[in-house]
Amino acid sequence: MQYASPPPATWRATALAAAAVLGLSALAACGSDGGTAEGAQTAEDFDFSCPERTDGEPAADATANEETPFVFGTPGDPSTMDPVFARDGETFRVTHQIYETLLDTDCTTPSPGLAESWEQNEEGTAWTFHLREGVVFHDGEALDGAAVCANFDRWANFKGGFQSPNFTYYYSNAFGGFAENDPESGIETESIYEGCAADGLDATISLSKYTSSFPGAFTQRALAIISPKSIEAVADVAIASADDPLPAYTQEVGALxxxxxxxLTEWDHSEGSVTLARNEAYWGEKAGVKTLIFSTIPDETARRQALEAGDIHGYDLAAPADVQPLLDAGYQVPVRGVFNVLYMAFQQEYEPLQDHAVREALAHAVDRQRIVDSILPPGGGVATQFIPPSLDGWSEDVATYDYDTEKAKELLAEAGQEDLTLEFCYPTDVSRPYMPAPKDIFDMITSDLEAAGVTVEARPITWVDYLTSTRAGECPAYIIGWTGDYADPYNFLGNWFARESSEWGFSDAEMFEAVAAANSEPDAAKRVELWKAANELIMAELPGLPISNSPPSIAFAPNVYPPDVSPMTAEDFAQVYFTGS
Known part of the structure; x- marks a missing residue:
């Protein structure tokens, strides 16, 4: 949907006001001593809101410059054009413009997507979607219930290496497993997907049991719908091993x-550029520009300079230090709501980290408040658990780990690890919404660990290989994070602690059962208490150290009408248009 002005000046004022409010909340936490429990921010300190926009008709000049390509600078390359294999925000940023899901999100709440309405049965095990009329795939096929079922059946029946989290991370987290789990996939849980029945423009998806993941999981961009012709064209593509590369068609234009x-009209892998063309047969409001280009610019300073030079018209993850100068120069810098967590993971296949005292020592060694104050944008705060404070189930009673170098030294000595050497991984050539400057964050944590007597062996890994390496358990310690896909604790905790995984290298039946119990409880009030209990158990066991929650910024030129900003970084660039000459 296109939106009428407020003009860019009003949007800038809104961003300024938001930054001021967020800055006050950040300053309120700075009087504490290095991120102690007393100094850690609470839910009241964070801004989770989505900036309001004025609905209505497009501005009078909305189509005046529609021939001008809109160029957006991104921190990293997409990895695939088959959304079910996507694992990262840079890929979803692109695929979200090409493919659509049954449900969309209004801020973080499920809203109509390809389905204009939906309902569930009393048990929450049957979900019926009533699809929009007149929706046509890019290849000319009409959307109907059978097309929806073809997609869900395709995913459920993946075999071999396709079942690996390296390929279908989001699907297996939502549905637990596949029709027939491959023994080599590492997936032992049974799939809760029982089938899909089509009736004209209706599709009913049946599950074997209730889970709080739905309906939120139906908004996940990995579960976007492709045409039946596309499914048939790639039906014979097979992956034998989880270590195989993505199929060739996922890198090609026109395959899906x-x-x-x-x-999708062009994907220049060598230049890091993806070009999209407006879908003139789109069922909804047509895009405000005819050409949309995503240009990869890994360095945040280079992204800002490209905007100032007029080479691009917007970019993501504006550096905190750049926000105010950009605003002063007339640029627009909307601030997203806080819906993420950055953490340091402890891989317990590395023997010293199997000792709780060692993990606790490392947690006490890190000055998280310094990271928040020095690197994150205003409004960020120290995280006390693995979900943001906006979600039900966030608990004030979790174990906390104050910054205390001397205590860290004592715990290491008691564990016989005074001379601990720790390989520590961090990603290069990328910025993430929860991690605007990975190397700077790594350096701060490293200095803190070394002050506690730990010898750190740095291992930088390019972003394209980072997720695979960390999920395979190749890094004893590493920094990573998560931006929520939908507003349910399972979208955070379930990704990490619902089952044993090589990502963490430990098995804890009590923890896994606690997450499962919360996820399967249909009574909302009871479910909240179960999520609190799960959070308290997780933080007592300390599989990793939550570091921070932060509100990432996104920047646009003065003559651009920006899209609604999304806490999940799920902006709809069809809303963009140029406002003047």
Whole structure:
């Protein structure tokens, strides 16, 4: 949907006001001593809101410059054009413009997508979606219930290496497993997907049991719908091993057809550029520009300079130090709500980290408040657990680990690890919403660990290999994070602590059962208490150290009408248009 002005000046004022409010909350926490429990921010200190926009008709000049390509600078390259294999925000940023899901999100709440309405049965095990009329895939096929079922059946019946989290991380987290789990996939849980029945424009998806993941999981961009012709074209593609590369078609233009407001026309892998064209047959409001280009610029300073030079018209993850100068120069810098967590993971296949005292020592060694104050944008705060404070189930009673170098030294000595050497991984050539400057964060944590007597062996890994390496358990310690896909604790805790995984290298039946119990409880009030209990158990066991929650910024030129900013970084670039000459 296009939106009428407020003009860019009003949007800038809104961003300024938000930054001021967020700055006050950050300052309120700075009087504490290095991120102690007393100094850690609470839910009241964070801004989780989505900036309001004025709905209505497009501005009078909305189509005046629609021929001008809109160029957006991104921190990293997409990895695939088959959304079910996507694992990162840079890929989803692009695929979200091409493919659509059954449900969309209004801020973080499920809202109509390809389905204009939906309902569930009393048990929450049957979900019926009533699809929009007149929706056509880019290849000319019409959307109907059978097309929806073809997608869900395709995913459920993946075999071999396709079942690896390296390929279908989001699907297996939502549905537990596959029709037939491959023994080599490491997936032992049974799939809760029982089938899909089509009736004209209706599709009913049946589950074997209730889970709090739904309906939120139906908004996940990995579960976007492609055309039946596309499914048939790639039906014979097989992956034998989890270590195999993505299939060739996932890197090609024209292999798959979606229903979105843009179509893929060019993907220049060497230049890091993806070009999309407006879908003139789109079922909803047409995009405000005819051409949309995503240009990869890994360095945040280079992204800002490209915007100032007019080479791009917007970019993501504006550095905190750049926000105010950009605003002063007339640029627009909307601030997203806080819906993420950055953490340091402890891989317990590394023997010293199997000792709780060692993990606790490392937690006490890190000055998280210094990271928040020095690197994160205003409004960020020290995280006390693995979900943001906006979600039900966040607990004030979790174990906390104050910054205390001397205590860290004592715990290491008691554990016989005074001379601990720790390989510590961090990603290069990327910025993430929860991690705006990975190397700077790594350096701060390293200095803290070394002050406690730990010898740190740095291992930088390019972002394209980072997720695979960390999920395979190759890093004893590493920094990573998560931006929520939908507003349910399982989207955070379930990703990490629902089952044993090589990502963490430990098995804890009590923890896994606590997450499962909360996820399967249909009574909302009881479910909240179960999530609190799960959070308290997780932080007592300390599989990793939550570091921070932060509100990432996104920047646009003065003559751009920006899209609604999304806490989940799920902006709809069809809303963009140029406001003047």
């Amino acid at each position: 057809a979606g229903t979105g407001p843009f179509t």
